[in-house]
Amino acid sequence: MIRIMVADDHAGFRAGLRALLATAEGMEITAEAATGEQAVALVTSVQPDVVLMDLAMPGMGGVAAIERIVRDHPHVRVIALTMAGDDASVAAAIRAGARGYLVKGARKAEIVRAVQAVADGEAIFGAAVAARLAAHFAAPERAAPPFPELTPREREILTLMAARLSNQQIADRLGLSQKTVRNHVSLILGKLRVADRAEAIALAREAGL
Template identity: 55%
Template sequence: MPALRVLVVDDHPLFRYGLSAALAAAPDVEVVGEASGGGVAVSLAASLHPDVVVMDLNMPDLGGIEATRRIVAHDPGVRVLVLTMFDDDDSVFAAMRAGALGYLLKASRPTQVLRAVRSVGDGEAVFGPAVAARLPAYFAGGPPERVGAFPELTARERDVLRLLADGRGNTAIARALVLSPKTVRNHVSNILRKLHVPDRAQAVSRARRAGLGEGPGPAGPGQVGTVRP
């Protein structure tokens, strides 16, 4: 029986190398490539034709959810196993909708990851215990919150983005969401990184194009786009 061809995608070199080595040590697995970002992963998946892609979600260029969507759309025969630190409902359900067949947390033991890779390679859906416990509710009535625009953001980050699109500054957002200003700054930084935009003004522009925000138009100097996160 031919070895299972695996592509490993993660932006942390040490984790990626360690995972690749652990998988390659199995006699029935061949690691055919590694990618440090989603854009490279999409290209490698198209050229290498792996059986399984082990996919991180949070990466600096193209996020893992969008990369999964593109890979599966190009070749439905490729199975994607998400391996990430994020266990929030938004990430889990967005990955499922994108076409991922499995979802594990990075805290999983190497033997669990290897077993999941084999199972996903055989076409079986695999979810870690923390994720599996929430699946009945998802299939019974849908996810707790519909994830539309920006599925790479958490629910709280989308709340912050909506308020940014309303023209509110960090202090107003902190009051509205009952958060500390520092927490709001951290959320804004995460939003900019995940949306791959250089500043708040670009994030607001994207949010408004997606239909978020019902407040005033673009703020002038001293408001949205001028205060760094």
């Protein structure tokens, strides 16, 4: 029996997922968490086989929670199950240690297959995410990324800024504090030699971010 923990701040979604998987053979939802902190604590006590983790949650974000869980419990497999399907979110989850990535709205068969695969030690990604990853790795050698003066984290935040996310939304997405994001934004503005966020966004969009 595959023991599953669901981490999502929406009780309705958790209930729907529980109902969806109730008839799935060989697996059961044994715990639910509404915040990243609660997910980290419950993994320690419940020791699930697989965690289905939303990325945008209050408090500790999903990415930070994934990183903590994988670091402290390497035998626990985490699948990101979230609304976000953009490259930055996928990359952040994979870097944190997620073994799978599904976009909310995935069918029951896709979720069940992903849980079974990661429980067996495989990595699996939803169809849309897998297609983007395949295109990325199949592409010819890439030119140097834009804005080489920025660190990878700063470039990641600039990309989310270009997508019109607020500092709080960026903090939730990346599992950072709002203060840390503000500091990064200030550094980005200085390095790009722009006066404000709007100018930085314009530059980012011109560069294709």
